[in-house]
Amino acid sequence: MSRFVSVWFRHLITDWFSVRQPSLKSKPFVVTAPSHGRMVITAVNAVAASGGLYPGMVLADARALVPGLTAMDHRPNLSATLLHKIAEWCIRFTPCVAVDEPDGLLLDVTGCAHLWHGEEKYLATIVKRLEERGYSTRAGMADTVGVAWAVARFGKHSVIKSGTDTEAMWHLPPEALRLEPEVVERLYKLGLRQVHDFIGMPRPALRRRFGAALLLRLDQAMGRATETIHPVQPAEPWQERLPCLEPIITATGIAIALERLLDVLCQRLVQSEKGLRLARFKGYRVDGKIEQVEIGTHRPSNNKKHLCKLFEDKLTTIEPDLGIELFVLEAPTVEAHTPGQSALWETSRGLESIRLSELIDRIAGRVGADRIHRYLPDEHHWPERSIKPAGSLQQQPAIPWTLERPRPLQLLARPEPILVTAPIPDYPPMLFRYQGHLHKIAKADGPERIEAEWWLRNGEHRDYYYVEDEDGQRYWLFRLGHYQSDQPVQWFLHGFFV
Amino acid sequence: MSYTELQVTTNFSFLRGASHPEELVEQASMYGYSRIAITDRNSLAGIVRAHVAAKKKGLTIIPACRLDLLDGPSLLAYPTDRDAYSRLSGLLTTGNLRAEKGKCHLYKKDVYEYARGLLLIALPPGTLNERFEYDPSFVKVLQEYREAFGTQLFLAASRSYQGDDAKKLYRLNQLAKQWSVPLVATNDVHYHHPDRRQLQDIVTCVREKCTIHTAGFHLHPNAERYLKPIAEMQRLFRQYPDAIHQTQAVAEACRFSLDELKYVYPEEITTGGRTPQEELTMLTWQGAQERFGATIPEKMVTAIQHELSFIGEMNYAAYFLTVHDIVRFARQQSILCQGRGSAANSTVCYCLGITSVDPTKFDLLFERFLSSARNEPPDIDVDFEHERREEVMQYIYRKYGRDRAAIVATVTQQHQKGAIRDVGKAMG
Numbered sequence: 001m002s003r004f005v006s007v008w009f010r011h012l013i014t015d016w017f018s019v020r021q022p023s024l025k026s027k028p029f030v031v032t033a034p035s036h037g038r039m040v041i042t043a044v045n046a047v048a049a050s051g052g053l054y055p056g057m058v059l060a061d062a063r064a065l066v067p068g069l070t071a072m073d074h075r076p077n078l079s080a081t082l083l084h085k086i087a088e089w090c091i092r093f094t095p096c097v098a099v100d101e102p103d104g105l106l107l108d109v110t111g112c113a114h115l116w117h118g119e120e121k122y123l124a125t126i127v128k129r130l131e132e133r134g135y136s137t138r139a140g141m142a143d144t145v146g147v148a149w150a151v152a153r154f155g156k157h158s159v160i161k162s163g164t165d166t167e168a169m170w171h172l173p174p175e176a177l178r179l180e181p182e183v184v185e186r187l188y189k190l191g192l193r194q195v196h197d198f199i200g201m202p203r204p205a206l207r208r209r210f211g212a213a214l215l216l217r218l219d220q221a222m223g224r225a226t227e228t229i230h231p232v233q234p235a236e237p238w239q240e241r242l243p244c245l246e247p248i249i250t251a252t253g254i255a256i257a258l259e260r261l262l263d264v265l266c267q268r269l270v271q272s273e274k275g276l277r278l279a280r281f282k283g284y285r286v287d288g289k290i291e292q293v294e295i296g297t298h299r300p301s302n303n304k305k306h307l308c309k310l311f312e313d314k315l316t317t318i319e320p321d322l323g324i325e326l327f328v329l330e331a332p333t334v335e336a337h338t339p340g341q342s343a344l345w346e347t348s349r350g351l352e353s354i355r356l357s358e359l360i361d362r363i364a365g366r367v368g369a370d371r372i373h374r375y376l377p378d379e380h381h382w383p384e385r386s387i388k389p390a391g392s393l394q395q396q397p398a399i400p401w402t403l404e405r406p407r408p409l410q411l412l413a414r415p416e417p418i419l420v421t422a423p424i425p426d427y428p429p430m431l432f433r434y435q436g437h438l439h440k441i442a443k444a445d446g447p448e449r450i451e452a453e454w455w456l457r458n459g460e461h462r463d464y465y466y467v468e469d470e471d472g473q474r475y476w477l478f479r480l481g482h483y484q485s486d487q488p489v490q491w492f493l494h495g496f497f498v
Numbered sequence: 499m500s501y502t503e504l505q506v507t508t509n510f511s512f513l514r515g516a517s518h519p520e521e522l523v524e525q526a527s528m529y530g531y532s533r534i535a536i537t538d539r540n541s542l543a544g545i546v547r548a549h550v551a552a553k554k555k556g557l558t559i560i561p562a563c564r565l566d567l568l569d570g571p572s573l574l575a576y577p578t579d580r581d582a583y584s585r586l587s588g589l590l591t592t593g594n595l596r597a598e599k600g601k602c603h604l605y606k607k608d609v610y611e612y613a614r615g616l617l618l619i620a621l622p623p624g625t626l627n628e629r630f631e632y633d634p635s636f637v638k639v640l641q642e643y644r645e646a647f648g649t650q651l652f653l654a655a656s657r658s659y660q661g662d663d664a665k666k667l668y669r670l671n672q673l674a675k676q677w678s679v680p681l682v683a684t685n686d687v688h689y690h691h692p693d694r695r696q697l698q699d700i701v702t703c704v705r706e707k708c709t710i711h712t713a714g715f716h717l718h719p720n721a722e723r724y725l726k727p728i729a730e731m732q733r734l735f736r737q738y739p740d741a742i743h744q745t746q747a748v749a750e751a752c753r754f755s756l757d758e759l760k761y762v763y764p765e766e767i768t769t770g771g772r773t774p775q776e777e778l779t780m781l782t783w784q785g786a787q788e789r790f791g792a793t794i795p796e797k798m799v800t801a802i803q804h805e806l807s808f809i810g811e812m813n814y815a816a817y818f819l820t821v822h823d824i825v826r827f828a829r830q831q832s833i834l835c836q837g838r839g840s841a842a843n844s845t846v847c848y849c850l851g852i853t854s855v856d857p858t859k860f861d862l863l864f865e866r867f868l869s870s871a872r873n874e875p876p877d878i879d880v881d882f883e884h885e886r887r888e889e890v891m892q893y894i895y896r897k898y899g900r901d902r903a904a905i906v907a908t909v910t911q912q913h914q915k916g917a918i919r920d921v922g923k924a925m926g
Contacts, residue, residue: 378714379712379713379714379715380714381715381717381719399714399715402715403628404625405660405661405662406661445661445662445664445665446661447659447661448659448660448661448662448719449659449660449719449720449722450719450720451695451719451720451721454695454696454699455699455710455711455925461720461721463659464661466661
């Protein structure tokens with residue numbers, strides 16, 4: 001049986017203003033937006049509401065009723081943004097949280113409550129935590145979205161025991177069924193003031209008088225029609241969660257949490273013969289902030305020890321502040337990983353060696369993964385495109401490295417302009433100046449003329465020369481385009497040979 | 499010191515060259531070349547159009563071809579005289595008969611057999627090995643070629659701008675000295691102007707069945723294989739001026755021109771020692787009597803006389819007899835056959851029973867069929883019953899010999915629609 005929680009923020013917008021400006025809290029204030037040349041109230045705070053103000057009222061009328069009323073400007077999309085943020089924060093209670101416009105959230109809490117020692121406590125925690133953040137909150141829990149929604153807004157008891165949904169709806173007003181205002185009005189006109197007044201009526205009659213929507217809403221509340229919710233964060237299939245009874249503050253605590261999560265995740269990975277390439281360890285802090293660290297591996301890994309080591313260096317960056325109440329470990333990138341024979345691991349050589357890739361992972365953890373690259377040949381004559389970054393340590397080159405033409409060991413990502421003295425039109429240069437030093441060329445070979453790849457980018461060809469200066473250093477230089485007597489010649493340095 | 503470009507690939511090397519023979523000739527004439535050779539791959543197809551264009555520009559075309567061998571490095575072959583040309587054609591025919599349509603399978607020993615009167619230029623591989631030397635296997639074959647061809651053999655040297663030109667020329671010069679095979683400069687021309695590189699790349703893609711994005715190393719890194727000005731070639735080979743000189747030696751030796759060729763028609767068997775013309779005249783009048791009865795209308799008599807005299811003038815009688823003979827055979831075997839097309843404008847064809855448009859009922863225009871203004875041999879289309887076409891073909895083979903009759907070969911050309919589709923494919 002599914003369990004749902006509906007959360008209702010009675011004064012979502014005004015609460016947000018109060019949080020930002022605590023002085024507003026005790027004063028009556030409203031949020032207004034211009035409409036047809038008048039200022040119309042779009043939201044009221046609790047104090048203003050008790051003064052008889054309601055959304056839709058004209059600001060001038062409201063001022064007559066409540067003198068000294070403060071009015072704030074309406075912000076478009078504020079409620080959607082707010083709900084989304086709160087929904088993400090609520091992921092600490094369940095991975096499946098959806099926004100329920102305009103002023104609520106829906107949580108699929110199936111199987112979550114026992115972690116908080118029961119549904120009552122669970123729901124109370126949710127409400128308490130949201131209230132602490134400054135939002136007046138009502139919440140309901142039931143077997144269906146419909147009933148949870150209804151009890152959050154109209155019910156007396158917030159937790160409806162599983163299997164008692166129908167009774168819970170019995171005495172609620174028709175509005176509790178999430179109906180259009182016109183339908184509600186019609187029901188009231190006919191004296192149908194509670195759900196039990198019409199729930200037993202023949203369906204054809206209801207459909208004829210009130211439309212199919214009423215039947216659908218009834219069915220949804222009764223669990224006869226399924227209702228899906230769209231979580232703000234699609235659930236990670238490779239994700240493990242660890243809620244904590246007491247907020248964790250110490251580094252040891254964090255390390256233990258990580259270890260436990262890794263334990264479960266690695267076990268799952270091993271079972272499905274997968275290894276992770278990327279892992280994210282998140283801590284949901286009591287104050288609503290999320291602390292996270294990330295690691296990457298060079299080959300799929302489900303070796304708990306290894307992954308733990310990778311995280312080790314980074315755990316210190318997590319600041320628990322007042323404490324972390326939920327840890328999440330997720331692996332966004334997971335690849336097939338066939339377990340090797342343990343004996344082989346110790347003796348394997350080269351790129352296949354686990355120990356090599358683990359070493360690289362550890363170095364990457366120190367200097368940054370973006371500073372370690374492996375390149376594979378690509379089928380292009382144009383030097384910049386003749387190599388491409390490899391996806392992993394195991395990726396085999398699709399084509400062999402071309403060895404027919406000399407290519408520098410170090411190729412500059414961007415050729416650097418240099419000053420060159422060379423006989424015209426295409427004889428090898430005699431000397432060049434690079435970074436303030438004059439290099440006299442003792443030996444040279446070339447030109448190797450490479451045309452731009454016209455289907456990718458137009459441009460002039462390059463005449464490459466392979467030169468050696470008097471110190472024996474070798475460089476890869478090129479002249480852009482043909483020599484032309486009326487234009488300055490452009491020379492560049494593009495690489496260094498050993 | 500002049501230069502003759504001896505290695506030119508036209509678009510008759512299907513999907514290899516990117517310029518028409520005419521364009522290459524025009525460019526050559528602009529640069530002041532007096533001769534160029536046309537060397538398509540295992541084909542002489544490009545030389546005819548080049549020859550016609552060259553005549554207009556006052557250039558000489560050296561008819562030649564590139565022989566791609568299955569078991570050795572390619573050779574450029576230049577016939578020095580008419581006999582050598584016919585041997586070269588024979589060599590290509592041998593290769594074509596061996597392979598499926600569009601392919602030509604040749605081996606070293608074929609070339610040795612047909613090599614008399616040919617000048618041959620060996621093409622070295624495009625790359626040096628890790629010791630900056632030509633692969634020993636090439637050196638070995640070069641030696642073998644030298645023994646087989648003697649002084650007819652030369653060695654090609656090109657500046658491809660691939661970075662190691664200096665090394666390659668040095669090594670080639672060494673080989674040339676060592677084996678006394680003179681070095682000849684060529685530029686391995688594939689197009690008349692560097693701007694044709696894009697088209698060259700596209701035809702490469704069509705040939706390799708890939709798109710421009712996946713073609714990779716199938717494409718050439720630069721656009722240097724264009725017809726270069728003579729002065730530029732001299733500059734590029736400034737260290738090896740003899741290689742430039744040799745081009746002239748080769749060109750001088752190749753005296754053969756397509757002008758020397760003339761069509762030779764097989765002699766048709768005639769009865770009673772008559773000449774073909776007499777035979778044709780006799781058969782025509784016989785036929786006329788069968789067609790028109792004893793009194794042949796005056797109009798027809800004039801028409802037949804006019805046609806016969808024209809046929810006699812152009813010496814086409816044998817051809818008419820050939821067709822007549824084939825049609826007679828078909829009729830004997832009661833194979834349906836029918837002449838069609840412009841031949842129906844001929845009263846002679848009507849009398850011979852080749853066509854059946856009654857000239858008394860229609861005014862025929864003989865000039866639509868044959869005229870001295872058109873200066874091309876007659877062309878009589880005859881349709882045979884589909885199922886029994888083979889019998890007619892067998893008859894022709896029996897009569898003329900299998901290797902003298904041919905189902906007419908066509909040179910495949912890219913037509914506009916197909917070409918656009920292929921370019922589209924190549925661009926992905």
